[in-house]
Amino acid sequence: MEIVRYPDPILRRKALAVEPGHEGLAALVKGMLKAMEEASGVGLAAPQVGQSLRLFVASESGDPAEALVYVNPRLEASGTMVELEEGCLSVPGIQAKIRRPERVRLTAEDLSGRGFVCETAGLLARILQHENDHIDGVLFFERMTEVDRVRIKDDLASLEDQAR
Numbered sequence: 802m803e804i805v806r807y808p809d810p811i812l813r814r815k816a817l818a819v820e821p822g823h824e825g826l827a828a829l830v831k832g833m834l835k836a837m838e839e840a841s842g843v844g845l846a847a848p849q850v851g852q853s854l855r856l857f858v859a860s861e862s863g864d865p866a867e868a869l870v871y872v873n874p875r876l877e878a879s880g881t882m883v884e885l886e887e888g889c890l891s892v893p894g895i896q897a898k899i900r901r902p903e904r905v906r907l908t909a910e911d912l913s914g915r916g917f918v919c920e921t922a923g924l925l926a927r928i929l930q931h932e933n934d935h936i937d938g939v940l941f942f943e944r945m946t947e948v949d950r951v952r953i954k955d956d957l958a959s960l961e962d963q964a965r
């Protein structure tokens with residue numbers, strides 16, 4: 802399973818809800834976990850492997866055995882804004898400090914369709930917000946400061962050139 806890179810338009814699309822009994826979901830998640838591990842990532846959203854579905858995986862340790870699957874998530878962020886360094890497997894070579902709320906409360910379904918709630922802070926809260934952005938078609942550089950956006954402009958342009 803290949804990881805889709807910026808500027809592929811699928812990354813800017815609002816993904817569709819996963820319907821109950823969606824065929825091939827387990828295989829999709831298995832492939833996503835493998836792709837995440839191979840890329841040494843801590844999270845991966847379905848649009849990043851070319852599937853415009855509201856689903857992502859996340860593992861704070863990067864170990865796929867510890868990853869959770871979040872299907873049809875609904876995320877509420879709260880708390881003070883904190884700055885943390887972020888990168889994105891779909892936007893290789895670019896990193897920046899991004900400000901986001903410290904805490905999240907997320908409700909989602911697992912692979913069997915059972916609902917669960919996750920309340921967390923710190924790194925996992927950060928990963929969940931980054932991945933949740935992906936299923937809304939938002940990329941992390943859109944949340945950078947103006948100064949950082951100027952700084953990465955050439956890097957983004959070269960990713961655009963590579964896609965031509």
Ligand code: ZN
Pocket residue numbers: 888889890891931935941
């Ligand atoms: Zn990302």
